[in-house]
Amino acid sequence: MAEKQRGRASDRLRSGISRRDFLRGSGALAAATALRTATEAAAAPAGAASVVGPGPVPVTLTVNGQTHRLKLEPRVTLLDALRNHLDLTGAKKVCDRGTCGACTVLLDGAPVYACSVLAIDAQGHKIETVEALSPDHPMIQAFVDHDGLQCGFCTPGFVMAAVAFARQNPECSEEDVCRGLSGNICRCGTYVGIREAVVEAARKMRGAANA
Amino acid sequence: MNAFEYASPQTVQEAVELLGPGWQDSAVLAGGTDLLSLMKDGIVSPRRLVNIKRIRGLDRIELIGDVVRIGATVTLEQLLRDATIAARFPSLTQAAAGVTSPQIRNMGTVAGDLCQRPRCWYFRAGFGILATGPDGEPLVPAGDNRYHAIFPEGQAYYVHPSSLAPALIALEATVEIHGPQGTRELPVEELYRIPGSNNERELNLGPREIITAITIPANGVKNATYEVRQRQLLDWPLATASVALRLSGRKVVSARVVLGHVGPRPRRATGAEAVLNGAELNEQRIEAAARAAVQGARPLSRNGYKVQLAQVAVKRALASLA
Amino acid sequence: MLKADFLKTAWPEPGKRIWIGKEVNRIDGVAKASGRAKYTYDINRPNMLWGKFLICPHAHARIKRIDTSQAEAIPGVRKVEIVQGEGSEIVFHGDEIALVVADSEELAVDGVRAIKVEYEVLDHVVDETNLDQIPRGNRRPGGRRRTGNVDEAFASPEVVTIEGQYGIPMITHCCLESHGVVAEWTGDDELTVWISTQNVSGISGQLANALKIPAGNIRTICHFIGGGFGSKFGPDRWGILAAKIARELNRPVKIMLDRDHELLSAGTRPSGFARVKLGVDRKTKKVVAWESTLWGTGGPGGGGTSISVTPYIFTRIPNQRREAYNVRANVGPRRAWRAPNHPQGAALTMTALADAAAALGVDELQFFLNNVDLTDRPDVYTQELLIAADLIEWRKHWHPRGESGSGPLVEGLGISMHTWGGRPHNSQALVHIYPDGSVDVQLGSQDLGTGTRTVIAIVVAETLGLKPEQITVQIGDSRYPPSGASGGSTTVGGVSSSTRRAAVDALEQLFEKVAPSLGVEPTDLVARNGRILSKSKPDLSVSWKRACRTIGMEPITGQGRQPDPEDQPLASQGVGGVQMAHVVVDKDTGVVRIKRFVAVQDCGLIIDLKTAKSQVYGGVIMGIAYALYEECVHDPITGRRLNPNMEFYKLPGIGDVGEIIAHMMVGKVTVTAPDGRKITIDYDEPGVIGLGEPPVISPGAAISNAVANAIGVRVPRLPLTPDRVLAALAGKGGLA
CATH class of the missing domain: 3.30.365.10 (Aldehyde oxidase/xanthine dehydrogenase, molybdopterin binding domain)
Structure with a gap:
């Protein structure tokens, strides 16, 4: 019985779809059934999306309001592009697997893990890194005032996640901060100061320009 | 991460054409939160990535008649904030909220959540989806299986990591799939399969197919998700339960109960459903349903605790609707 | 120059201090929080090359063959250096086999992937939890100690005997900035190294031997370091290789360990396990006898938890018999980890004492107070116990073990105490x-x-x-x-x-x-x-x-x-500390949450109260981490570490640590002891004493004790994960 089920399942996999599941698509889609290999598709005529790489290709990034034209392999992450190609080292490489938050930057205002975004994919988006913040930004000042940092390696990522959070939650409580910053990890144990800092900075940021 | 080609098509049709016939040829890139990690670890090394985030129309949540249609590249954050979803499908909102990292929610998409690969630490270390040793022997039963399946199937001991799938299955959702031969629909419940070998995948999806949307009938079922997680920090649930009940007063007309993180695919707890169907939703029934939900569990050497956690998840999910 | 000597160096009197002891913002705070501070990982030099290591995927293996030809053929790969060649025996997962140096980080990774290594896989030992099952050859005696007459003490009808077993697993540092270095030669025998180190003045000398150039020609720079915790004292293999290859290729070389490599190779804290038997006098409720078997592993070289810290602090128990074993295991080698040996000592001692208190039906706080004279600083601990008890509202929240109500959510309190030198x-x-x-x-x-x-x-x-x-x-x-x-x-x-x-x-x-x-x-x-x-x-x-x-x-x-032999000392050593945890346990799921955590700490004269408190918060949070989440998981079959990543090597997030109260003992403090005696201590008087280690010592024991108080049974080992809590509740708690 199990044997049989497995057989059916793999048949289905091989053909891509099973008869039963097949639903006739729209005219345009139904017509587009040419089966091509990856190499053939790579040579697709104009009109189809252009395939680039694997070698370096032009990549234009808008970081902190500045336009940067780079040549990068498609596999270069946004984090590596920032750090290794633009020398913007505020975002840190720690886990490099989208877990710790040390590489947090803002993409169109929303915090993301730069280690898990391809640079080529970040084109056309507004990228903000910690370097965009003036050193007297209320969030940075609050982190210092409440000593929400020790070794400091997680801190820029926390600050960026906190800035995005505070812009949305000016009246936040420490409990809200705990929920809003659950995508970042600190090893030194600075959470007590961070909780206080973000609550305070969120209120200050509301009235401030460029916050 | 090995070098690869990259394309960013604007239509589904283009995207499908850009995909190759084998898993090693290409991969669909949406949020990238899982795919890039798999590539960095050398677990998959597709020769081409096809980014689907620039395809127009895939990033919308729409109420069309009595069906809610969620585009494939809708992010978890969009889902979490959507009023239509929150009003009709709190179980989905709760499941999205369980992904506690705002960054992951901003990046991760609903289709990506359904298609992400298992987090089994043997799989991620390169032992294959079935986690086999050098002589083909399964490593999980005699290994460290604290996070593994209590309902293993075949040789599959991993748990499927999707946060949304259990809720979607409880809600009788369907995925819309585009491929070289057109469009097809598949109940989310049938999206998952058990690989017969390390070369097979755990989805009923071909290498040239793309999930484009998820549709859910908005038919007034009461629904909830409960996740047992150790940390508030981004953490994988140890067990989850999603329930959807059609109620008439306190009487359950029909119930769907789905367990997550207990087996290689989200598990319909039909035993629990049978206990609930036609019965009044009270404490005793909930207890009985929770017990029935884990009946037949075959825990491994280190994960017996998950039987209780799954039971508690069912109990608490149901209790929240009582 | 005429050296005058008319000013006193002594610290100013309490009333005359302008900055000392106040809350002063850290002066490099803005540089760090704004991302402007440059760490080693952030150093980019013109024409710089990147190095990446190929690491061994096996816990124990011999290298049969290495083929680097494909790696060397990759354009942009400049050097493939075999670190441990054919015939080498590798004794832990993660040890370095080869290094690839290339024009970019991506190319270095390509190079690593192109190296072919054939291994002969050998038998491994990665599980040290059961002392009796450890192969003889991997088990080395770690000392025996005897004081008084234990047998007589246990035999006395006045003595109640309590037995237990306790464990604290191997963990790792997980410095957020991984270990690494940038090496650049500025002349034939002049080198600059940017290195993530806790030892700026000590690196050049260590490198000089390996490079055969004068130490004075090596400039070591580390303006900022992203965590060390005891693991970053030497140049390490990567430091030496970076310098050598930079010289050979005449280009700067940067090597930063990947996260998995960092977690596997750059240091661990030894595990500690113990079987303990305690004798307590029925009437006086004083501990009169201690017997323990202690073991643990510090990696392939053996080494583990020191016999000298178990029993911890309560060193004056009159009758003691102790033995210890060091286990050589195929796991990551140990390095100093914040307060070496002490967290293990506390986790294996304070738990046993709390179990004794519970068995005798005595309030845990009373029991610790009653036994402080078995420590070296009874007055300090009495003060700190009483202050901590006030802050955690002991009287209000304490209940006898397990008497915590019928619902699934139960609460409990627990205590631990610690000491440290800090010279x-x-x-x-x-x-x-x-x-x-x-x-x-x-x-x-x-x-x-x-x-x-x-x-x-x-x-x-x-x-x-x-x-x-x-x-x-x-x-x-x-x-x-x-x-x-x-x-x-x-x-x-x-x-x-x-x-x-x-x-x-x-x-x-x-x-x-x-x-x-x-x-x-x-x-x-x-x-x-x-x-x-x-x-x-x-x-x-x-x-x-x-x-x-x-x-x-x-x-x-x-x-x-x-030191300055011509001047009076300005600093000293020897501190105490007491911590108390208030936890909430979900008995249905086994999930433990910290509700409140109190840390009372002395550390002599405090220079900056703000950063001093941060040290305490940080120590407590690292302690919560190893109490509830952290452990290195090894596969029994392959011997591999299964969680060399930050997804399954679990650390707490901002919402996982509860409310933390840091109370610093400052200046003259007077407290009335339970016996009515007024105890006054001037904590500033000894001068400055270090603070980094002590607050990380107690959380494991305090939280374990609080959980036992909440659920009525001891969860024998850390971390207190849901599986272990539920097992203990089911009467199946063990050291695994």
């Missing part, structure tokens, strides 16, 4: 006062996040009557006068002593220059609020800036050292 390390400092009034201070020290820079600035500012932000602190460079490595909580004591002396020396010289212009003796002068004032003629004063104009062309250089 000052050796240190030299230079304070420069320039004719323009600016001041800088130079030390070959480093700031791990402790607040070292800030402490130095405070000490100079306090001494010179200036503000901390007016002081330029220059550390993190081996060109500055040497200071000790930052380990064992020795830094703040060391650098504050040398800095104080250097600042006093500089001020004396300034006074000598200024005095004639004011028409007073140098001994008549004081520096305060940015002015130099006459003590005898209160109206007579000059601003700091004007005073400095009298210096002339050359700046004043004040020198200070620690």
